[in-house]
Amino acid sequence: xxxxxxxxxxxxxxxxxxxxxxxxxxxxxxxxxxxxxxxxxxxxxxxxxxxxxxxxxxxxxxxxxxxxxxxxxxxxxxxxxxxxxxxxxxxxxxxxxxxxxxxxxxxxxxxxxxxxxxxxxxxxxxxxxxxxxxxxxxxxxxxxxxxxxxxxxxxxxxxxxxxxxxxxxxxxxxxxxxxxxxxxxxxxxxxxxxxxxxxxxxxxxxxxxxxxxxxxxxxxxxxxxxxxxxxxxxxxxxxxxxxxxxxxxxxxxxxxxxxxxxxxxxxxxxx
Amino acid sequence: xxxxxxxxxxxxxxxxxxxxxxxxxxxxxxxxxxxxxxxxxxxxxxxxxxxxxxxxxxxxxxxxxxxxxxxxxxxxxxxxxxxxxxxxxxxxxxxxxxxxxxxxxxxxxxxxxxxxxxxxxxxxxxxxxxxxxxxxxxxxxxxxxxxxxxxxxxxxxxxxxxxxxxxxxxxxxxxxxxxxxxxxxxxxxxxxxxxxxxxxxxxxxxxxxxxxxxxxxxxxxxxxxxxxxxxxxxxxxxxxxxxxxxxxxxxxxxxxxxxxxxxxxxx
Numbered sequence: 001x002x003x004x005x006x007x008x009x010x011x012x013x014x015x016x017x018x019x020x021x022x023x024x025x026x027x028x029x030x031x032x033x034x035x036x037x038x039x040x041x042x043x044x045x046x047x048x049x050x051x052x053x054x055x056x057x058x059x060x061x062x063x064x065x066x067x068x069x070x071x072x073x074x075x076x077x078x079x080x081x082x083x084x085x086x087x088x089x090x091x092x093x094x095x096x097x098x099x100x101x102x103x104x105x106x107x108x109x110x111x112x113x114x115x116x117x118x119x120x121x122x123x124x125x126x127x128x129x130x131x132x133x134x135x136x137x138x139x140x141x142x143x144x145x146x147x148x149x150x151x152x153x154x155x156x157x158x159x160x161x162x163x164x165x166x167x168x169x170x171x172x173x174x175x176x177x178x179x180x181x182x183x184x185x186x187x188x189x190x191x192x193x194x195x196x197x198x199x200x201x202x203x204x205x206x207x208x209x210x211x212x213x214x215x216x217x218x219x220x221x222x223x224x225x226x227x228x229x230x231x232x233x234x235x236x237x238x239x240x241x242x243x244x245x246x247x248x249x250x251x252x253x254x255x256x257x258x259x260x261x262x263x264x265x266x267x268x269x270x271x
Numbered sequence: 272x273x274x275x276x277x278x279x280x281x282x283x284x285x286x287x288x289x290x291x292x293x294x295x296x297x298x299x300x301x302x303x304x305x306x307x308x309x310x311x312x313x314x315x316x317x318x319x320x321x322x323x324x325x326x327x328x329x330x331x332x333x334x335x336x337x338x339x340x341x342x343x344x345x346x347x348x349x350x351x352x353x354x355x356x357x358x359x360x361x362x363x364x365x366x367x368x369x370x371x372x373x374x375x376x377x378x379x380x381x382x383x384x385x386x387x388x389x390x391x392x393x394x395x396x397x398x399x400x401x402x403x404x405x406x407x408x409x410x411x412x413x414x415x416x417x418x419x420x421x422x423x424x425x426x427x428x429x430x431x432x433x434x435x436x437x438x439x440x441x442x443x444x445x446x447x448x449x450x451x452x453x454x455x456x457x458x459x460x461x462x463x464x465x466x467x468x469x470x471x472x473x474x475x476x477x478x479x480x481x482x483x484x485x486x487x488x489x490x491x492x493x494x495x496x497x498x499x500x501x502x503x504x505x506x507x508x509x510x511x512x513x514x515x516x517x518x519x520x521x522x523x524x525x526x527x528x529x530x531x532x533x534x535x536x537x538x
């Protein structure tokens with residue numbers, strides 16, 4: 001049974017696209033057929049981060065408007081044959097996405113893939129609401145600072161109101177992915193603490209990804225960070241997050257802290 | 272309420288409590304001491320204004336429309352705002368006595384105002400909400416007396432309330448003019464609760480809470496942890512900037528007193 005995951009945040013620049021690519025690659029590495037869909041029509045980036053920008057012929061809008069078949073638009077990754085990308089259109093805007101069109105594409109994708117990762121655009125408008133509309137699970141990407149946390153809170157409210165699952169009266173499964181976490185700044189009190197973010201958002205923690213140059217390096221070479229250097233700290237965090245997303249129990253580690261404290265936080269939040 | 276002008280006197284209820292005392296006498300012939308128990312009553316508080324004859328005329332008008340309202344009720348006279356001497360106070364008490372208003376105590380008076388035989392000075396009364404004086408039926412005749420217009424408690428009407436079982440997220444607005452709103456969870460920054468009655472938050476209040484939104488000065492706001500952006504009761508509001516810093520992060524209740532928001536910690 002296919003699982004649709006939306007990677008969303010409200011605020012821009014917190015790491016949705018990086019996280020979509022990294023989680024998508026990590027799930028594909030588990031030998032599960034995964035497609036990452038770029039919903040950021042007009043500002044597409046996912047193709048760059050996944051290193052497929054020179055192979056884009058058709059895109060999501062072409063499929064929605066019936067100009068291309070899904071099989072023509074979906075690009076298979078050169079490094080992992082279980083990883084696919086459905087790019088967004090750069091020349092159109094979000095109004096090209098229709099609810100019926102998105103629904104049709106999602107249903108088609110569900111027949112072919114185990115995981116469908118929807119990379120949401122920033123904001124709370126059409127692009128973002130259509131990206132979350134058909135999701136079974138939401139990954140809320142948040143940086144440990146107040147504006148990002150408040151925007152994430154707003155998005156969580158929308159996930160509970162504007163998705164198909166919510167309209168059917170079911171509960172949307174939501175996970176927090178804390179990104180760009182800087183242990184040194186957290187130590188100095190320049191950033192919100194993990195506990196504070198969890199207390200405000202009150203959704204379970206999927207993972208904590210440290211701020212790292214490895215993320216930037218991976219984007220520049222066009223590889224999801226989990227493929228670029230699977231031993232780097234952010235890659236390890238994403239790989240663990242993907243395992244948790246797949247239902248495994250993996251102890252949580254907070255970058256820069258001793259193990260005991262992690263276990264405590266994870267244990268409490270999982271309860 | 273009756274037609275015509277409705278003069279509302281400031282009628283406050285004041286709870287009067289006598290402290291529990293144990294009298295000890297020097298000569299203990301009987302081992303038992305006299306035990307004095309405390310009892311509290313609700314007194315009506317009258318705050319006369321100058322000139323006294325005009326105020327008395329308004330009182331007569333009120334009494335005329337609401338016959339017997341002051342009969343058999345404990346009355347406390349509040350003279351704190353009144354600039355009169357002992358002689359004038361004595362005159363005022365006589366005037367009230369002629370109207371069958373029996374004063375059981377005087378609050379806010381200087382010691383020099385009192386003389387033996389006057390009602391005792393009182394202090395430490397706790398304010399209670401305003402009482403509206405019920406108007407007599409317009410057709411009521413003079414023959415109809417006190418019992419007919421005794422204010423009865425209004426028929427108990429179950430107030431409606433709304434319970435929100437999950438956190439209220441940024442951008443969400445819970446509006447419930449019919450009564451109280453209880454949130455089991457937190458109210459996020461950028462979220463708001465607007466209730467006709469009181470607001471109860473079993474979590475952290477980071478957003479806005481507006482109680483008594485349709486005009487209810489008795490409404491209150493309660494929260495487990497106060498981090499609010501804005502608080503309002505009956506249209507009187509306070510922003511985060513105006514709040515006492517020592518209330519932040521505390522369990523707090525807020526209410527309205529003399530058109531300003533008061534707060535105290537809950538333990």
